[in-house]
Amino acid sequence: MFMRIDHVGIACHDLEEKIAFFERTFELTVVAREVNEEQGVKEAMLHIADGQGGGSYIQLLEPLGPDTPVGKFLAKRGEGVHHVAFGVPDVAQALETIGGRGVRLLDEKPRHGSMGSSIAFLHPKDVGGMLTELVQAPERGADTT
Ligand code: CMX
Ligand code: CO
Numbered sequence: 001m002f003m004r005i006d007h008v009g010i011a012c013h014d015l016e017e018k019i020a021f022f023e024r025t026f027e028l029t030v031v032a033r034e035v036n037e038e039q040g041v042k043e044a045m046l047h048i049a050d051g052q053g054g055g056s057y058i059q060l061l062e063p064l065g066p067d068t069p070v071g072k073f074l075a076k077r078g079e080g081v082h083h084v085a086f087g088v089p090d091v092a093q094a095l096e097t098i099g100g101r102g103v104r105l106l107d108e109k110p111r112h113g114s115m116g117s118s119i120a121f122l123h124p125k126d127v128g129g130m131l132t133e134l135v136q137a138p139e140r141g142a143d144t145t
Contacts, residue, residue, distance in 0.1 A: 003086075007045065028047065046059075046060070053087050
């Protein structure tokens with residue numbers, strides 16, 4: 001079902017400061033920056049490697065406000081790992097399969113994610129305390145805006 005780890009999402013207060021730290025310390029490169037209003041985040045993807053069905057990345061996340069998933073997380077737990085995202089061939093199919101196995105779905109259908117991907121989240125309480133994201137990379141050659 002999972003083809004690779006697509007990304008690890010890290011919650012932070014100051015996106016620019018964290019980008020500079022990851023670039024300077026780990027020699028990673030930002031390949032995309034986006035504001036995703038639906039998810040309540042300003043974010044950057046830093047490329048690590050290419051894998052089956054797409055790349056793998058670090059996703060740095062700054063909340064757009066306190067009443068957002070990442071804003072609430074920062075208030076409660078402070079900066080740190082917010083979620084782990086796995087690459088799947090088909091998010092809608094994976095949701096159906098995983099939901100059928102009793103895991104609560106935070107999204108009933110796929111939403112828009114970074115770099116033209118389709119994403120959906122699983123409830124952390126049903127996945128050993130880990131907020132879990134499913135990612136389907138965009139079709140090759142598709143418009144990724
Ligand atoms: N990782 C692990 N556990 C988490 C968590 C996280 N990121 N966020 C919340 N929880 C835990 C809480 O600690 C809480 O546990 P306790 O009851 O034991 O304290 C429980 O889950 C419920 O949390 P809550 O604070 O009551 O609920 P929230 O209103 O904060 O909602 C969640 C939590 C996961 C449902 C919500 O954040 C969500 O829907 N997330 C999915 C969307 C998202 O995170 N988008 C941002 C990233 C976008 C991207 O990657 O592109
Ligand atoms: Co993510």
